[in-house]
Amino acid sequence: MEKTIEKKRIYTGKLLKLNANKVRLPSGRTSFREYVAHPGAAAAVPFISENKIILIRQYRYAISGNLLEIPAGVTELGESPEDTITRELIEETGYKANKIESLGWFYPSPGYTDEKIHLFKASELQLIQKEPQEEIELVEVLFKEALLLIEKGGIIDGKTIIALLICNHSSI
Amino acid sequence: MEKTIEKKRIYTGKLLKLNANKVRLPSGRTSFREYVAHPGAAAAVPFISENKIILIRQYRYAISGNLLEIPAGVTELGESPEDTITRELIEETGYKANKIESLGWFYPSPGYTDEKIHLFKASELQLIQKEPQEEIELVEVLFKEALLLIEKGGIIDGKTIIALLICNHSSI
Numbered sequence: 281m282e283k284t285i286e287k288k289r290i291y292t293g294k295l296l297k298l299n300a301n302k303v304r305l306p307s308g309r310t311s312f313r314e315y316v317a318h319p320g321a322a323a324a325v326p327f328i329s330e331n332k333i334i335l336i337r338q339y340r341y342a343i344s345g346n347l348l349e350i351p352a353g354v355t356e357l358g359e360s361p362e363d364t365i366t367r368e369l370i371e372e373t374g375y376k377a378n379k380i381e382s383l384g385w386f387y388p389s390p391g392y393t394d395e396k397i398h399l400f401k402a403s404e405l406q407l408i409q410k411e412p413q414e415e416i417e418l419v420e421v422l423f424k425e426a427l428l429l430i431e432k433g434g435i436i437d438g439k440t441i442i443a444l445l446i447c448n449h450s451s452i
Numbered sequence: 453m454e455k456t457i458e459k460k461r462i463y464t465g466k467l468l469k470l471n472a473n474k475v476r477l478p479s480g481r482t483s484f485r486e487y488v489a490h491p492g493a494a495a496a497v498p499f500i501s502e503n504k505i506i507l508i509r510q511y512r513y514a515i516s517g518n519l520l521e522i523p524a525g526v527t528e529l530g531e532s533p534e535d536t537i538t539r540e541l542i543e544e545t546g547y548k549a550n551k552i553e554s555l556g557w558f559y560p561s562p563g564y565t566d567e568k569i570h571l572f573k574a575s576e577l578q579l580i581q582k583e584p585q586e587e588i589e590l591v592e593v594l595f596k597e598a599l600l601l602i603e604k605g606g607i608i609d610g611k612t613i614i615a616l617l618i619c620n621h622s623s624i
Contacts (some may be wrong), residue, residue: 294486296486342563385608387608389567391512431621435563436557437558446615448621449621
């Protein structure tokens with residue numbers, strides 16, 4: 281347990297809020313804790329058939345490169361994680377998922393951010409929008425191929441690795 | 453591809469650096485990209501016997517709670533990921549690992565941070581320090597039990613989930 285002595289908001293951005301709080305450690309010493317406050321996110325493995333999924337390839341500015349990921353997005357005010365992923369799936373892939381099953385949730389980097397990511401399996405997909413709005417490339421792959429891509433280092437995004445391995449582990 | 457028009461460093465902290473850069477999108481529009489620059493980290497699943505591992509329970513200020521995790525730490529200047537995890541294992545558990553095998557690496561949250569986490573399997577452990585320095589509790593569990601904890605929501609830290617599932621997936 282660490283007791284907050286002083287709260288300091290460094291930055292309030294569009295997506296991120298940065299805090300640097302002064303805390304008292306259990307030992308009695310004081311220290312600083314820098315962390316990012318994040319609204320949370322939701323992501324899903326969209327099954328377009330029993331053994332085939334849709335991945336997206338998109339540019340990620342923070343790492344200056346393209347990544348192969350499952351569709352995902354940041355939670356907007358008032359949304360449930362299911363609402364978020366249903367909306368994002370349509371925006372990013374054009375598909376509405378008529379079946380959404382929870383795969384659990386996790387903290388991607390609890391050492392410095394409170395972000396939670398909720399994971400889902402999405403199925404019974406229905407194409408409702410022909411041109412997805414965001415600048416992303418859709419990539420259909422066999423679920424088994426996606427697992428191989430993790431082994432080969434072709435999938436290096438944390439939420440994507442977790443969602444695929446959990447789908448596989450639980451034999452959904 | 454997004455072209456950086458203007459770089460702005462918002463904050464330079466002990467651990468994190470926050471940037472809010474102005475970029476030109478492929479469409480020609482301009483936008484802002486907020487991201488955290490992070491030195492990177494390394495984590496390992498330490499096998500104390502063939503089927504038993506050491507986890508740590510520690511307080512995480514960002515999420516105001518205790519988490520069950522594999523040992524891990526931030527890379528210090530000049531260190532390789534192997535150096536980092538060897539040092540952190542000793543600091544956090546008291547054990548030196550005489551065998552370190554790579555399980556790959558991943559980006560925990562590439563939407564807003566460049567942090568990379570390198571994962572390892574650590575074995576042939578040798579107790580060299582009786583009292584670990586950090587305020588953490590050591591928890592020995594069967595590897596199989598740790599997998600069940602993921603299913604039950606008892607392990608919700610991203611790097612820990614990935615490392616355990618990859619150990620299991622690759623049947624190491």
